[in-house]
Amino acid sequence: MFEVNENYLKLPGSYLFSNIAKKVSDFTQAHPEKEIIRLGIGDVTQPLAPAIIEALHKAVDEMANADTFQGYAPDLGYEFLRNTIAQNDYKARGCEISADEIFVSDGAKSDSGNIQELFSQDAKIAVCDPVYPVYVDSNVMAGRTGTYDPKTETWSRVIYMPTTMENHFVPEFPKETPQMIYLCCPNNPTGTTLTKAQLQEWVDYANRVGAVIIYDAAYEAYISEEDVPHSIYECEGARTCAIEIKSFSKNAGFTGVRLGYTVVPKDLKSKNASLHDMWARRHGTKFNGAPYIQQRAGEAVYSQAGKAQLKEQIAYYMKNAAVIKQGLKDAGYTVFGGVNAPYIWLKTPNNMTSWEFFDDLLERANVVGTPGSGFGPSGEGYFRLTAFGTYENSLAALERIKSM
């Protein structure tokens, strides 16, 4: 009889957002008259910007004509998009990243889940705690994380780096040396960031100990403060120790469009093995390119009109963030984030657990958020609200929370 990958069976329960969806669905069935406001999952609500829509229609029209029809895309992405990204996201910021170091994909979630494949089976990972669950879960599936302790909700072979209010959300270098370091910056869920000087220390550390930083910059577009870097390649030496993962989901509302990219510099090597070549081989073998029409939409993100429209969209969400943050403060909550990221991270009141606060908020305010403990053990006692709703809903949710 065939046997399965036992590592999958070690994963406790199901994915965080599936659990939330189930709880909300149960609540809605029990209380069909209540109007729920969802500030839980980090999904955008604003429609695609006109420049994107125009590019999509144009690309669809090209697919209707034999002379302009596009079949298989290049596995690694169309030149027009890779060049545009290299120019706008890197060269314009003084980062030395060439177009052929950029790998276009169907999104940052796929890339952050798949990137671990390039590393040896016994590589040890370090993650900020709390953080986006995909990093740990994808390594669990690969058998890299040891055994699970349900009491502490930790894995024996994962190095957890607590980022809490006690250390101002800046992770410390771990005592044990990791081979892979996941940094999500601005961080999901805490909405906090590292300054350029702090990130430079991490780059130096990674180069010193021979580790690779997997830098998830999905929320980069929300950075408003001067001393927060937009790319890890702004730091000296990052080309020999860092992979950067980027998304179009949050800067351009592509959560349902699906487009992202990953940068693997050619200088990133272990002995003679080039992670760049390995990732190219993975794309060539297990991926068939991002769709043409999506890549044209991605290009439009960088057009003059696209940039102007998306700046407005981000300002809209960040206005929500400010409303939520101020409202929570006024109600006496201790809050973080919301300045360089669309996430507001709050300390639960009265020592409630994250899930207790989730239930309380759902039942009394009919507002859905995300329990901090779902992002790692040090997220216990915290709670995430997102600014991705409408302005009206953000206001309404805060009114309800204030009157709880």
Next chain:
Amino acid sequence: MFEVNENYLKLPGSYLFSNIAKKVSDFTQAHPEKEIIRLGIGDVTQPLAPAIIEALHKAVDEMANADTFQGYAPDLGYEFLRNTIAQNDYKARGCEISADEIFVSDGAKSDSGNIQELFSQDAKIAVCDPVYPVYVDSNVMAGRTGTYDPKTETWSRVIYMPTTMENHFVPEFPKETPQMIYLCCPNNPTGTTLTKAQLQEWVDYANRVGAVIIYDAAYEAYISEEDVPHSIYECEGARTCAIEIKSFSKNAGFTGVRLGYTVVPKDLKSKNASLHDMWARRHGTKFNGAPYIQQRAGEAVYSQAGKAQLKEQIAYYMKNAAVIKQGLKDAGYTVFGGVNAPYIWLKTPNNMTSWEFFDDLLERANVVGTPGSGFGPSGEGYFRLTAFGTYENSLAALERIKSM
């Protein structure tokens, strides 16, 4: 210092079609005046059908409006598409597959590369030889295939099942028992098929030995003969031993659109582990759903207009197949396929190797095909031509080949 996944380094050279692209590019640079006809890679050339274009435009317009905007898709696919597939591809053919056993993805290549993750590290795979290279390569990357022998171009832990003219392209049950059996049917590259009775024997065999058949039916729409099954679930007992992978690339020209699906029946279990639940977990963790606009395009494939238009498109390619097959026969070649698949598989003349014939065809006829040996050792001495070009090019290519 971090270490890489050594299995990647075992892969010999680069992916087949990259090699071909390089050879063609070198030839074009040396002979810029020659007009190349490409019957190599299996990429479509006809533009998307009007019903598909209409659905894409409509979906794009929905993304432009806050009331109809779609964010994250359900990980496993929208109900509207899963229901349509269940109805048209299964219920209408008498197959018992429910909508929640259908997992929508960004294409069959991703799914056929990723599906091996669900199996244990020491599972042994059996593949038809020759066959689509992704099955073996993705298992090499996972470390499941043992050591590579460059002389025989085989892996020590892969069971090769030769399908050649000697056994009429019907694989025999292997002597050693595999846990995973990849069947591509209609086969890429040979263009040959199994009858329903022959496939039933494989289903019975898999159930008997406790193996899983991974059934790649990407070319199903090209089947013209009555006794060839369109789905493995037409066979009795397939629900307990078979996964089916389907593509929209070849039936609807979606090579650059990217959409596919995989069926994992709930009855497919090893002890208490459900492959259905494991695949759902993989989608939830490492994939973020296929794009909304693509899923609407997929739905249009099954509309009345879509069906009629795509029937014509397939007839167009199959007319090319007939032209190529008859032309080769007239020129004295021994040929197979081209009846239930858009691939024509020919025996190279004068005992030339596959790559010798590739070079000869490129140099003397300026026609690009695919060397059979690129699909496995038993493909040596064969060559693949595809019917996916235009009718004019198919005719012209055959004229050139005849006058070689």
